[in-house]
Amino acid sequence: MNTTGNESENNNAVEGAGDGPGEQHRTPLRKRIRWDWLFLALSATALIVLSMIFEGKGRIAGRVVWEYAKEMVFILPSVMVLMGLFAVWVNRETVVKYLGEGSGIKGFVLAALLGTLPTGPMYVAFPLAAVLLKKGARVANITIFLSAWACIKLPLELVEFQFMGWKFALLRLGLTVALVLPMGIMVEVLYNRGGRAQLQADASGLEAGD
């Protein structure tokens, strides 16, 4: 039940189809939308201005932007479709059973395995994590999922192995795997502690909303 704290924050995030009329009277969301446009405007301006001043470096930056934009165009839409299908087809009970409060060690392992699947960059993991959290996965498992997604990847390990040697790569991987679980639990404990009053407020708001 401890995940309800995020639900009201993510109402618009996950239940995208139904939030049309809700958007109008939610000023916090509007504020956030302006922030990301501002962030985009600032970074794009900086990129363009710097590229005009330092032409050689600008060409490198341009190539990098092009490569990542291509990756985004090829991966992001299909991951969003996957997220949408997940939101529609997988019911809450299933997520709670496999990744929720009572899922125990199996839940940790499943979360880690989901994270290590060969997938795209970090930013595609956030909406997936949000949908899991909304459907009742526990915070520790979401943390493990995101950590695995970020740093336990086979291609990454192979490059590390090649350049840093097996001792360095294996030790770092082993320590990461060993420490991600206690980290997930710590994040969960602190997440739940401070937010209890907030959680209850959100939960009642949800009942009224649903």
Next chain:
Amino acid sequence: MSMTAIVINAFVAVCLLVSLVKSREKTRYALIVAWNALKRMAPSVLAIIAVIGLIIGFVPPRWIASVIGGESGILGVLAAAALGSVLFIPAIVAFPLAKSLVDMGAGTMAIAAFITTLTMIGFVFLPLEIKELGARFALLRNGFSFLVAIIIALLMGLILA
């Protein structure tokens, strides 16, 4: 198209077909959810790409090397970890850089801290993570990741010394 992209797209296409066969209405709803998520994330993702371009294009590797290789001890580890959190460098560039730093005599601890925060923490992604998962979760997760990276670095320094 990269191998990853092909695998993901093929997998999603199959899922979409199965869903379409089972229920047109639910599939339509799933696509609406997907489209709204895409619209919501687009500005942040474009900004992330611009920042990645800025970092890779305009932060000179020599400067990174001077931070990681320069300081030693716990201060060096902290500096390396902070740098790894803020920067975004693809693995194929980061590991050769790390290797050359080791060859130049940089400490194992600093290198381990740099690589761990580089992969684990994305300062660039923070606005998007806050937007999708809430500030509380995002800050806790990134804070603990930083702590864990320091612990990993210290342990590696002790074991590999």
